[in-house]
Amino acid sequence: MRLLKVATCNLNQWAMDFDCNMKNIKESISRAKESGAVIRLGPELEITGYGCEDHFLELDTVNHAWDCLKELLLGDWTDGILCSFGMPIIKGSERYNCQVLCLNRKIVMIRPKMWLANDGNYRELRWFTAWKQKDRLDDFLLPSDISESLSQTTVPFGYGYIQFLDTCATHTRGGVYMYSNHQGCDGGRLYYDGCACVVVNGDVVAQGSQFSLKDVEMVVAQVDLDAVASLRGSISSFQEQASCKPKVPAVSVPYKLCESFKLQMLLSSPLKIQYHSPEEEIAFGPGCWLWDYLRRSGASGFLLPLSGGADSSSVAAIVGCMCQLVVKEVANGDEQVKADAIRIGHYTDGQFPTDSKEFAKRIFYTVYMGTENSSDATRNRAKILAEEVGSWHLDVSIDGVISALLSLFQTLTGKRPRYKVDGGSNIENLGLQNIQARIRMVLAFMLASLLPWVHIDITVWKEFYPSSFPPIVKLPALFDPRHNPQ
Structure with a gap:
C-alpha cells in the first residue's frame, strides 16, 4: 500500500489584504504539516484574494503576489510538503490565473487555468487569459528578484503533471481529487461557502464546513494510491482508452511523497455527504x-x-x-x-x-x-x-x-x-x-x-x-x- 496524506482548506481571504491572506496561508500550512500531510492545496487566487476585480489589471497586484510567494519560499513553509498557491501571473503580455506548485523552497511548476468562469457573478475573462496550449509546457522566466532569491531562473509553465518517484498526477478514471475554496466575504457582495473536500475513487472521504466563521479550516485525509491504481486497471476498456491518449508533458521531481503501510495508520473512509436545508x-x-x-x-x-x-x-x-x-x-x-x-x-x-x-x-x-x-x-x-x-x-x-x-x-x-x-x-x-x-x-x-x-x-x-x-x-x-x- 502506498499511503498518502493530503490536506486541503477553506480560507477567509480578503481582496488586496496581503498581510491577512499570508497569515491564513501560513496557518493552513502549519496545520497541514502538523497533521502529517505531504500535499497542501490552497484556494484559487488565495494570495491576492479572488475578488480584486480591476486591481488584477494593475502590475502592483501581481508584484505583491510575487513578494508574498518569495516570503513563503525563503522560509521553511514548503519544506517536506508540496504546496499549491493560487495567484495571478503575467507571461509575456498575457495575465493568467495560476496554481504555483512549490516544494522544498523551489517552484516546481506553474499551472495556468484553462477554462475561465465568465457568467453570472464571474467575469474572469475581463482580467485573465485562458491557457489554450493543451499538452504543452513552456519555460517561464522568473522575475529577476525571485530568480536571485531562489537561485532558480526558469520554471515549467503550462499544461502538464508532476512525476514523483512514487506517484504522479493524471486525468484518467479514478483518482484522488482535492477541492479547496474561499470561505466568507472578501470585501464585495459575494459570499464564498467553503466546503473543501477530498474525494477518492468517487467517494467523499473528508468534507469541511459549508458555512463557517473560521478564518482557516483544514480538511485532511489519508488515502491509498494502490486502490486508485487497482480501480483504473479493473476494466480493460479503460486501459485501452488510456493507452491511446496523447502524451501529456511531465515535470520530474526526484522526491517521494508516499509512506509504506503501518498497522497504526488508518485510511480515511467514505463519508455521508453533509447537506444544508x-x-x-x-x-x-x-x-x-x-x-x-x-x-x-x-x-x-x-x-x-x-x-x-x-x-x-x-x-x-x-x-x-x-x-x-x-x-x-x-x-x-x-x-x-x-x-x-x-x-x-x-x-x-x-x-x-x-x-x-x-x-x-x-x-x-x-x-x-x-x-x-x-x-x-x-x-x-x-x-x-x-x-x-x-x-x-x-x-x-x-x-x-x-x-x-x-x-x-x-x-x-x-x-x-x-x-x-x-x-x-x-x-x-x-x-x-x-x-x-x-x-x-x-x-x-x-x-x-x-x-x-x-x-x-x-x-x-x-x-x-x-x-x-x-x-x-x-x-x-x-x-x-x-x-x-x-
Missing part, C-alpha cells in the same frame, strides 16, 4: 457574510428600520442567526471570533458573549418608524420580532417631522398637499408617500451614526448609577440633553 442556507450564508463584513469594516453594529413587513423581518431574522453563530463559535473556542465579538460588542473585564440575545442587544438596533397611517398589527409584529432576536428596539412616530415639512412647504407655496383619500390628486398622494420614505431614510442614517455612541454612554451610566438611570422609552428622550450622561 434551503432554510439553513438562507440563514447561514447571509449571516456569515454580515459577520465578516461587520468585523472588517470597523463598524459598531447594524441598524435596521423594522417595519414588520416580510423584507425587513427577514433581515432581522438573519442578523439574529448571525448572533447565534457568533456565540456558538465563541463557545467552541474560536479565539478570533471571540476577540472580534469582544471588540464590536464593547465587552470589558474579561466578559464575552454567551447569549445571542444579549449580544444582539449590543450590536443590533431596530426602529419602527410609524405614522398615523401605520397599523397596530405591523407595530406589534416588529416589537415581537425584535424581542425574539434581542435587538435594541425603538418605536418612533415621525408624524411631527412630516407635519413640520408640510408646514414649511405651505409657507413657501401657500398650498398643503393631501392624500388621495382626502381629496388630493395622484401627484399629491405620491409626493406625501415619498416624503415619509425619505424621512425614514434620513432618520435611519442619523440613528445609525449616533445610536452606538448613545448606547455606550447608557451602558456606562447604568453600570455606575443603576438606580438613577431614567428608562428610555421613546426617541425624543434619547436625544434630550437632560438624559444624556455627558
Whole structure:
C-alpha cells in the first residue's frame, strides 16, 4: 500500500489584504504539516484574494503576489510538503490565473487555468487569459528578484503533471481529487461557502464546513494510491482508452511523497455527504457574510428600520442567526471570533458573549418608524420580532417631522398637499408617500451614526448609577440633553 496524506482548506481571504491572506496561508500550512500531510492545496487566487476585480489589471497586484510567494519560499513553509498557491501571473503580455506548485523552497511548476468562469457573478475573462496550449509546457522566466532569491531562473509553465518517484498526477478514471475554496466575504457582495473536500475513487472521504466563521479550516485525509491504481486497471476498456491518449508533458521531481503501510495508520473512509436545508442556507450564508463584513469594516453594529413587513423581518431574522453563530463559535473556542465579538460588542473585564440575545442587544438596533397611517398589527409584529432576536428596539412616530415639512412647504407655496383619500390628486398622494420614505431614510442614517455612541454612554451610566438611570422609552428622550450622561 502506498499511503498518502493530503490536506486541503477553506480560507477567509480578503481582496488586496496581503498581510491577512499570508497569515491564513501560513496557518493552513502549519496545520497541514502538523497533521502529517505531504500535499497542501490552497484556494484559487488565495494570495491576492479572488475578488480584486480591476486591481488584477494593475502590475502592483501581481508584484505583491510575487513578494508574498518569495516570503513563503525563503522560509521553511514548503519544506517536506508540496504546496499549491493560487495567484495571478503575467507571461509575456498575457495575465493568467495560476496554481504555483512549490516544494522544498523551489517552484516546481506553474499551472495556468484553462477554462475561465465568465457568467453570472464571474467575469474572469475581463482580467485573465485562458491557457489554450493543451499538452504543452513552456519555460517561464522568473522575475529577476525571485530568480536571485531562489537561485532558480526558469520554471515549467503550462499544461502538464508532476512525476514523483512514487506517484504522479493524471486525468484518467479514478483518482484522488482535492477541492479547496474561499470561505466568507472578501470585501464585495459575494459570499464564498467553503466546503473543501477530498474525494477518492468517487467517494467523499473528508468534507469541511459549508458555512463557517473560521478564518482557516483544514480538511485532511489519508488515502491509498494502490486502490486508485487497482480501480483504473479493473476494466480493460479503460486501459485501452488510456493507452491511446496523447502524451501529456511531465515535470520530474526526484522526491517521494508516499509512506509504506503501518498497522497504526488508518485510511480515511467514505463519508455521508453533509447537506444544508434551503432554510439553513438562507440563514447561514447571509449571516456569515454580515459577520465578516461587520468585523472588517470597523463598524459598531447594524441598524435596521423594522417595519414588520416580510423584507425587513427577514433581515432581522438573519442578523439574529448571525448572533447565534457568533456565540456558538465563541463557545467552541474560536479565539478570533471571540476577540472580534469582544471588540464590536464593547465587552470589558474579561466578559464575552454567551447569549445571542444579549449580544444582539449590543450590536443590533431596530426602529419602527410609524405614522398615523401605520397599523397596530405591523407595530406589534416588529416589537415581537425584535424581542425574539434581542435587538435594541425603538418605536418612533415621525408624524411631527412630516407635519413640520408640510408646514414649511405651505409657507413657501401657500398650498398643503393631501392624500388621495382626502381629496388630493395622484401627484399629491405620491409626493406625501415619498416624503415619509425619505424621512425614514434620513432618520435611519442619523440613528445609525449616533445610536452606538448613545448606547455606550447608557451602558456606562447604568453600570455606575443603576438606580438613577431614567428608562428610555421613546426617541425624543434619547436625544434630550437632560438624559444624556455627558
